[in-house]
Amino acid sequence: MDDLLLISFLIYIAGIVAILVLPKNMSAKIAGISGSVGSVALLSFALHSLFSKTIYTASLWMIPNIGYLSIRVDYLSAFFLIATAIVTLPASIFASTRVSYIKESNNSFLLVLFLSLIIFVILVLISSNIFLFLLVWEVMSILIYLLVNSGKSERAGYIMLAVGETGTLAIAIAFLLLATNAKTLSFEGLEASISSLSVGMQWSVFILSFLGFGIKGGLIPFNFWISRAYSVTPTAFIPFIAGATLNLGLYGIIRVNANFLPMSEVGFGVILLIVGSITALIGILYATIEDNFKTILAHSSIENAGIIITAFGASMIFLTSGHKVAASMALVASLYHLLNHSVFKTLLFMGAGVIEDESKTKSLDKLGGLLKRMPWTGFFVLIGVLSISAMPPFNGFVSEWLTLESLLRSVELASLGVKVSFIIAGVLLALTAGLTVTCFTRAFSMSFLGMARSKSIEKTKEVTKTTLAPMALLAIVAFLLGVLPTFVIPTIDRAVYPITSASAxxxxxxxxxxxxxxxxxxxxxxxxxxxxxxxxxxxxxxxxxxxxxxxxxxxxxxxxxxxxxxYMLITFLILFGLTVGLVWLLVARKRTVVYKTRWDGGIKNLLPQMTYTASGFAQPVRVIFSTILRSNISNQKETASKHFRLSIKQERQEVHLIDRLVLYPLMNFAKKLSHLLAKMHSGKINTYASYAILTLLVFLGISFYM
Amino acid sequence: MSYWVKKGLKTGVVSTRYPKQEETASGITPGLPQITDNINSDDLISVCPTRAIHKTDEKLLLESSLCIHCYRCSRDTKEPLSWSEGFEWASFEKNSTPFSSTFGHSLHICVVDSGDCGACLNETKLLNSPLYNMHRLGFFITPSPRKADVLLVVGAVTQQMKGALLKAYEAMPTPKKVMAVGTCALSGGVFEGGFIAENGVSSILPVDITVPGCPPPPLAILHGLLSLAGRKNIKRGTK
Structure with a gap:
């Protein structure tokens, strides 16, 4: 069974080669087939290695001075591989059907990039050597950048790349700090020398790795790239990028904290808990007021990353305080939510992308009435929406419930301060859960229900069956994960056991x-x-x-x-059936039903603008959270001869909290710095020569005294 | 702290006892002109602006559904008409019946202002006031015709409101009744034959009960509602 990993890699590589060699019109099909078949192999390998007793390791090749580049699939990696494979299987079929919508670039080249990205995502998850990890991480980041831009030149892509590279730098420093302590580059070596880390070292490694991986995982304060990048990424690739690559950041945080740092500092957990819960709230707050479905989903990714990290932080706190079972429970909740998030976010991004492509409209205010035109897409998006809003019997409910329940276990903790942080996190998560329902009620109803608010929607038609199939698959997975938690939890528990050494x-x-x-x-x-x-x-x-x-x-x-x-599902079905049956028996059978047009208040023409719009739906949230959102509202009046008002125009501008507090100050700082440096660039060759000589002198002086 | 409980108790019940007892308070109704047999003056016909007073078979008649209470027949003529008190003016149209006893206890009323001057609407509004208090009789105003049993129309159906009125009627579930209140709703009133409005509700909808008056006092409307609910017996099928 261990060969399956190699087989899956070979399938992906064969796909890449085939796309490059065979004619261009076949490349989409090849990518779909190789991506999905490879994922099936990967899924079976990952399931096998999660349930096998031995850990799969392999040394690739020896590099002088660095050692063996080795890969290792332990239980945590296996779990993340499962999540990746579940996403990759439908996402590659989806990508192959939608790639032709990208006009800016060579489609077969993009598909090659896509298949390579799958390979590198898997490599990130299984590499067990710092050098290899950083190498594949870097390649993975560049591949994501290329796919996000897809031939266009988007500012969002550059921001993503710039922030991502900063993150990589932080990760590299964190790993090098660990490596200097362990005097080896292999992960096993880092795990072995865990006890010799000083407290200062632990804190610096924690902060740096948290910052670096948090950028990829979408945690505050450096998550401003997510909403920008996700909203410009082509529909073909966004489900995979959102569903699989966001997990890598969370994987990094869990890997470093669980394996490379001794679980002795309670502060790490508290930081994770607080940062996670605030991330969740800010994420969903901006998701609720956004106008573009893809951006809404991007903000919601941030929210879910926050929930996952909150549960992981709780798990760490329980572990440091010696409550191993509670720690396992929280970690199970965290990983369960990660898996669920991958599933429903991939599904929703497929739906959102399809809506945007087919209706050629980005704004929710101009959508509406799509359910009649795209019934199946609407159905699958509805399942995704129900899952993400944590509605039983779908998967989001189970993991969010478990997360909140594990936060309630804080009663077992001794320290009051930690308890208070648990309470804060719990309150923030509860608020988040409520806002999620508002957010996705709005996103679904404004795009699918009501009247069509623009003309382009009237031409919109249902997408092909090959596009619907991946959505259907994910919807079924979301449902199964929701009704069979008792089979999923023991599976995840296998990945959790080595970390917490207790079974939940x-x-x-x-x-x-x-x-x-x-x-x-x-x-x-x-x-x-x-x-x-x-x-x-x-x-x-x-x-x-x-x-x-x-x-x-x-x-x-x-x-x-x-x-x-x-049981909830069975009870619901029975009650629903009974209600319908009773109503039919008692009432409906004897009545004649008359269909008349709806009562619209008696107006002549009901215009779409008169109905509830997306902006109107979000207005209460805007008003309640106005202190956080700080909208800039400007009024412009146009008058004739100073007195007669012709028009009033009101404009609202919102700057994201993180942009306001982090991005723009950083940009201003960089500008000021460059202005200072520009003063040195006077353009005279004599001055430059003097700088060079001065530098030389200084370094010579230092080297003499060293 | 307000003393509304005390004040309320002190004030006592001010509502009219109308359907159980006669209401005789002064000023409760503007009344209608009355033509007695001995009056026979052509002067009256020329003075009436809406042809409410007309001559059929050499006999002066008063059509109350046209009267706009202008009082010219009592002021500007040699033989001034006397005015009747009373307010029980509602009458069923031909082939119209009250609600069956199943629906007769409580009615939900959807009021449609199809372009009135405001007077009829004001009088209708007064039904909700403590003095008339129609809730004690089981009558309720509902904004949606979906939940209404009675469509109470005031105003001389203007062209703009015609569609809305028809839509509201369409939206009502059966059994449904239409009640036309006020001279404008009955015949078009001063707008009769004009380009702006229809000649009353009956030109577009099957009206079941009419309440004349310009405006009819609240008790007249209440009488109409009670008749519609089958709780007050009145003359029927006069037209």
Whole structure:
């Protein structure tokens, strides 16, 4: 089975070669087939290595002075490979069908870049050598940049590249600090010498790596590139870039903190917790007021990265305070949400891209009424929207619920300060969850429901089945992840166990529904309490591994929280069926139904502008959070002969909080610096010569005294 | 702190007892001109601006659905007409019936102003005031015709409001009744035959009950509603 990794690489490379060799009109199909088949191989390899007892390692080749470039697929890597493969499979089919919409560049070249990006994303996840990691990370960043720009020259791409390179620099310094301590470049060596890190070193490595990986992962304060880059990326590639490459930053943060730093400083976790929750709130706040579906999704990616990091921070705090099971639970929640986010974000970006391409409209204010024209796209986007808004029975609900529940476990912690940070994070996440519903209700209803608000929509037609198939696949995955958490959690738990050295499965998925033997081992008080609430523990009435996801508080307090999305679904279906049946039996059968036009207040023509617009929907949020958003509203009046008003024009401008506080000050600082440097550039050759001589003298002087 | 509870108790009930008792307070109604048999003056015909007073078979008649309460017949003539008090003027149109007893207890009313001067609308609005308080009788105003049983139309259906009125009627669920309130809604009033308005609601919708008056006092409208609900027996099918 271990050969499957090699096979998947070979399939991708074969795809690249085939695109380069074979005629251009076949390149899209080749990319789709090689991308999806390779992902199937990758998925089976990743699942196999997650469940196998041995860790797959391989040394590629020896480089003098650096050592072996080695790769290693441990359980954490395997989990991330699963998430990547689940995204890559539909995303490559999608890319192959939509790539022809890019007019600015050579499509087959872009597909080559796309397949290479898949390879390098996998390499980032499995490389276990600092040199190899930084190398593939750098190549990966450049490939993303090329795909984001896709032949155009976009400012957003440059910003992304500039910020990304800064991040890479920070990561490189962090890794070099670790390497100087461990005196080796291999990850195994770093893990072995973890105990010899001084506290100062730990903090600098933490800060630098958090900053560097946080840029890729979309955490504050350097996430301003995400919304810019995602909104200009072509539809063909955005699902993969958003679904798979954002994870790499989070992978880096989890990898460094879990494996290369001793889990002894509680401050790391608190920083992650607070930064994560604030990121989540700011992300969703701007997602709620944005006007472009892709930008909304970009901001929402930031929000979800925030949730994932919050849960990871909670896990770290639990681990440093010795609550291993709680740490495992929080980490399971974090990784579960990461997987879910990859799935529904890829799905939604496919939908948003398709809407933008087909309707040729970017603004939500000009969309509307698409559901009649694109029913299947609408259906799949609806599933994505329900998942991301954390609605049962879809996947977002399970992971957000687990995240909030694991934050509630802070009652077990001793330190008051840490507890307060948990409370703050919990409150921010709860607010985020509420705003997410508002945001995606708006995004869906304004694009799919109501009246068409522009003429180009009337020509919009449903997309082809090959474009719908990836969306359908992701929608099914989102649904399955939502109703089968009791099978997903033990799988993720395997990736979590090496980090926290405790299993969360028994705490999250109680085993006593399995058979009588397990039930007999449980404390009798626990079983009695279940009898009191009407559940027959271990009586084989509920068969199968855990239809119930549950927190067990301990022997004294049996059930703290219980939730079952599988049963919830069944109950919903039964109740829905009963309601429909009853209504049909009692009422509907005997009535005749008359269809008349809707009551519109009696106006002559209902114009689309009169209906609820996207800006109107977001207005309450704008007003409530006006202190954060700080919109600049300017009024312009046009008058004739000073008194007669002809028109009033109101313009609103919003500068993103992060832009206001981070990006623009940085830009101003850089400008000032360059002005200062420009003074040196007087253009006289004599002055330059004197600078050179001065520098030489100074360095000579230093070298004499050293 | 306001003493509204105390004040309310002190004031007591001010609402009219109308359907149970006769309402005899002065000024409750503007009344209608009355033609008695001994009056037979052509002067009256020439003085009436809306031809409410007309002559059929050598006999003077008063068509109350045309009267606009201008009082010219009582001021500017040699034989001034006397005015009747009373307000129970509502009458069913031909082939129209009240609601069946199932729907008769409580009615939801959608008021459509199809271009009135404001007077009829004001009087209708007064039904909600403490003095008339139609809620005690189970009548409620609803903004949406979807939930309405009665379409109460005031005003001489202007061209602009014609579409809206038809739409509102279409939107109402059956059983539904149309109530025309005020002279304009009944016949077009002073706009009769003009280019701006239809000649009353009946020219575009099947009207069930009419309440004459310019404007009809609130109690007249209340009487119409009570008749529509089948809780007040009145004459029917006069036209």
């Amino acid at each position: 499965t028994t705490a999250l998925v109680p085993p006593f529904f399995n058979n009588q033997k397990v039930a007999d081992k449980l404390p009798s008080g626990f079983v009695n309490d279940f009898h009191n609430i009407g559940a027959q523990v271990g009586k084989n009435t509920l068969y199968g591994r855990g239809v119930v996801v549950m927190h067990r508080g301990g022997k004294d307090n049996p059930v703290v929280f219980a939730m079952s999305t599988s």
